[in-house]
Amino acid sequence: MxxxxxxVSCQAEEGSPFNAPxxxxxxxxxxxxxxxxxxxxxxxxxxxxxxxxxxxxxIGITKDAYPNGSVLITPTLEDxxxxxxxxADIVALDATNRIRPNGLSGSAMVRAVENRLGxxxxxxxxxxxxxxxxxxxGADYVGTTLSGYTSYTKQKNMSAPDFDLVAxxxxxxxxxxxxxxxIWTPEQAREALEIGAYAVVVGxxxxxxxxxxxxxxxxxxxx
Numbered sequence: 001m002x003x004x005x006x007x008v009s010c011q012a013e014e015g016s017p018f019n020a021p022x023x024x025x026x027x028x029x030x031x032x033x034x035x036x037x038x039x040x041x042x043x044x045x046x047x048x049x050x051x052x053x054x055x056x057x058x059i060g061i062t063k064d065a066y067p068n069g070s071v072l073i074t075p076t077l078e079d080x081x082x083x084x085x086x087x088a089d090i091v092a093l094d095a096t097n098r099i100r101p102n103g104l105s106g107s108a109m110v111r112a113v114e115n116r117l118g119x120x121x122x123x124x125x126x127x128x129x130x131x132x133x134x135x136x137x138g139a140d141y142v143g144t145t146l147s148g149y150t151s152y153t154k155q156k157n158m159s160a161p162d163f164d165l166v167a168x169x170x171x172x173x174x175x176x177x178x179x180x181x182x183i184w185t186p187e188q189a190r191e192a193l194e195i196g197a198y199a200v201v202v203g204x205x206x207x208x209x210x211x212x213x214x215x216x217x218x219x220x221x222x223x
Contacts, residue, residue, distance in 0.1 A: 001037055001038075001057065002037050002038055002057070002141075002178075002198065002199040003175070003198055003199065004193055004198070004199065005036070005037030005038070005199050005200075006035070006036045006037060006189065006199070006200055006202060007036060007037060007038040007039065007040055007059065007178070007180075007199055007200065007201040007202070008027070008028070008031035008034075008036045008038075008039050008040070008201075008202060008203070008206055008207060009039070009040040009180075009201055009202065009203030009204075009206075009207065010024050010027035010028045010031060010039050010040065010041055010046075010050070010203075010207050011024070011040070011041070011042045011203060011207065011208075012024065012207075012208070013208070013210070016208075016210060018207075018209070021045055021046050021049040022049070024041065024046045024049065024050060025046075025049050025050050025053050025054075027039075027206075027207045028041065028050045028053065028054050028056070029053060029054055031056070031206070031207075032054045032055070032056050036056060037056065037057070037199065038056050038057040038058070038059055038089075038090075038199075039054070039056055039057075039058055039059070040058075040059040040060075040061065040092065040201060040203070041058055041059070041060055041061070041088070042060075042061050042062065042063055043062060043063075044062070044082050044083065044085075044086045045086075047060045047083060047086040047087055047088055048086045048087060050087075051086065051087030057089040057090060058087060058088045058089050058090070059088065059089070059090040059091075059092050059122055060083035060084075060086065060087075060088025060089075060090070060091055060092070061073050061074050061083070061091070061092045061093070062074050062075070062079040062082070062083065066098060066100075066101070067101065070149070070150070070151075071149070072094055072100065072101075073092060073093055073094040073124050073145075073146075074091060074092060074093035074094065075094075075100055075101070075102070076100075076102055077112060077113065077116060077117075080093070080113050080117060080119070081117065084117065084119055089120065090119070090120040090121070090122050090140070090141070091113065091119050091120070091121055091122070092121075092122040092123075092124055092143065092145075093106075093109060093110070093113065093121065093122075093123065093124065094106055094109070094124055094146065095107060095109065095110055095123035095124055095125050095130060095131075095133070095134040095137075095139065095142075096124075096125060096126050096127075096130050096146055096150055097127075097129075097130055097133075098150065106123065106125070106130060106133070106134060107130075107133040107134055107136075107137040108137075110123055110134050110137040110138055110139050111137045111138060113138075114137070114138035114139075120140045120141075121138065121139045121140050121141070122139065122140065122141040122142075122143050122178060123135070123137075123139035123141065123142050123143065124143045124145035124146050124180075125142055125143065125144065125145070125146055125147075126146040126147045126148070126149065126150045126152070126153045127147070127152075127153065127165070128165060128168050128169060131144075131165075131169045131173065131177070132169075132172060132173070135173050135176060139176075140176070141176055141177070141178050141198070142169060142173055142176050142177050142178065143177075143178040143179075143180045143201065144161075144162055144165050144166055144169070144177070144178070144179055144180055144181055145180040145181055145201070146181070147162040147165050147181055148162065148181065148182070149181075158182065159182065160182055160188075161179065161181060161182045161183050161188055161191075161192060162181060162182075163191065163192065163195060166179045166192055166195055166196065166197050167195045167196060170195065170196030170197060170198075171196070174196070174198075175198050176198060177196065177197050177198055178197065178198055178199050178200070178201055179192035179193075179197040179199075179200045179201065180200070180201035180203075181201075183200060183201070183202050183205065184204075184205045184215075185205070189202060
């Protein structure tokens with residue numbers, strides 16, 4: 001159902017006027033009406049609310065942080081259980097090589113989720129090796145979500161998608177790679193599919209009005 005489709009990440013940052021379940025539901029309903037094939041939703045209460053209102057598959061996550069403050073997607077097995085109980089069809093989780101506070105690496109977390117719960121898993125990675133490790137550990141999908149957001153991928157161009165990573169992963173993992181991260185235009189989404197992505201996730205460009213306004217304001221400032 002996801003193949004060559006658009007997945008809309010319906011999230012709102014802290015402090016956003018849209019950071020409430022009713023607005024997340026509205027974003028998700030708009031995504032469904034617009035032709036999206038799935039939505040990515042953060043938080044148990046938001047997942048529950050969206051599940052009641054739309055028929056699309058839900059990719060569920062929770063968020064916490066590593067000790068250094070960087071975002072940790074779906075930290076624990078208990079988070080996974082809560083997400084599934086809330087109605088998520090796929091669980092997305094950080095599958096980087098960074099060690100979680102519970103002592104597990106990303107690939108070890110994928111194996112633990114697969115062995116304990118047997119749910120569909122989207123592994124969010126930053127590098128090719130992490131993607132391969134996650135797939136070999138049992139992930140159904142591998143997302144390029146975290147490229148540029150780890151200390152060892154800071155050199156990435158943060159104004160454009162990591163098409164190189166998408167292409168490299170799809171050469172080895174056909175029908176598993178989901179392109180996500182810094183996709184701002186329909187043309188970029190199309191390019192991701194053309195180089196082999198199974199599906200594409202778009203978030204900020206669709207469901208973060210504050211970020212959209214900031215891009216326009218920045219473009220209008222004199223050089």
